Amino acid sequence: MSGSRYGEIAEALRRSILEGEYPVGALLPSESDLAARWGASRGTVRQAVGLLASEGLIGSRQGARRVVLRQERRHSFAQLTSFAQWAQAMGCEVSSRILTRTTRRAGAEEASRLGVARDSEVLYVLRLRRLDGEPVLVERTAYTDWVAPAVRDLPDDCVSIMDSIAENAGIVAHYGEHLIDAVAAGSEDARLLGVRRGSPLLRQRYLTYTAAGRPIEWTDDRYLPGSVAFAVSNSAAASPLERHAGPSVTPHPVRAP
Amino acid sequence: MSGSRYGEIAEALRRSILEGEYPVGALLPSESDLAARWGASRGTVRQAVGLLASEGLIGSRQGARRVVLRQERRHSFAQLTSFAQWAQAMGCEVSSRILTRTTRRAGAEEASRLGVARDSEVLYVLRLRRLDGEPVLVERTAYTDWVAPAVRDLPDDCVSIMDSIAENAGIVAHYGEHLIDAVAAGSEDARLLGVRRGSPLLRQRYLTYTAAGRPIEWTDDRYLPGSVAFAVSNSAAASPLERHAGPSVTPHPVRAP
């Protein structure tokens, strides 16, 4: 994408917006203006502005110039699958520690999510993750049998398991399916995060799988509220009854009170 | 969109997927196949499959056929701004009751979010909303002064305020900005939802604004966990380091335990 013409145009526009050349509410140049200015076709320009729209930076309506909605960097939601990548991009110091690593037969939930047999062996990993030294996340992951060997030998303080198995074993998550809700802290959660049992946690469960559709892991992440929230932008088509524009989602840092 | 060629093609493909003609893991016809079959250009076909990709139904990689990822209806995240629309689409019976309606000077939070002066008058509405008769959501909304008159005279059991003010006053939400996290139930929340004080709630705060960028409302929604979750699909580009594909987000019903 960064090697593409439209990615280049998008990046330039993005920088202009973030630097304030086009403040919130300002109108972007027209498509034909941009096309002429960049020596590109209108289609290529539309790919570029479509990218920014999907990030929630700009909005559009037929007949009117595009408008700047936000002056704020947004990291791709794809990084949601990598806490480490996200945290580093946000400028936070992230550290992790694997507390337990056990191989057991898959439970009903994991077997169903991972699409493996009930009696197949699965690697369970419990991790505590910190942001700027503060514990904020308890992570419980089940890795399918074919991924387990790549995870088994990683050091306990491995910052990003996803990055490591991508590099070492060529296992790359291409798709993800996430479920976000709230749960009460269990006793283990409470002890690790330093809160009372029953206190609210933001839960993000997700399944990742390869480009070929093979499940990699099923994870249950529990965040201390106030440390992160999920931010979502959406934009409707002009007609109130026919909405379809793609939203943009990112984990969002919460400033301490 | 439904009046467009690509919307038509997308809808047909969507139906085929949901009806199982292309089960999960199946390969879609190639772009040129589809173009020939529909008598459309390749560009139009790409718009159609792009729509399905943004809904998380299909995935793609350069060089390989598109693959079906999910066989499951997904409603547009745009409906996240309308609880009523979403619930009805899910086949749930939804009812709402406005408990209080007060006009006060804006607090610091609301003034900042709505972009109005600290001393401007804002309409605060407290609503309890039910799904199939069960209370699941406490909603606290602040409407800007210019929207307030359209809301003031709505009946207490109005099912969808958004739909009503769109119809009556032509006020349509075009953009939305959402923040999702978890909070402990306050005493009012606890009383209304029938849970203990301090128990976990899923919170969704959002600002909606018009096509012209004028803020309409700032809302704090608190869901009973187990009633809804947010579902997110994401898809990465082929390169693990250059991800940009748009995610698809929807509220997601949770079946009772």
Next chain:
DNA sequence: AAGTGGTCTAGACCACTAG
């Protein structure tokens, strides 16, 4: 080597917004 999706071009017409 053949097939496929990703990118790009240079046109065209229409629906909508704004002055």
Next chain:
DNA sequence: TAGTGGTCTAGACCACTTC
């Protein structure tokens, strides 16, 4: 009425997957 974005076409070349 002029300008703008939304849609559509018919080509082209390249990178990648698959066999």
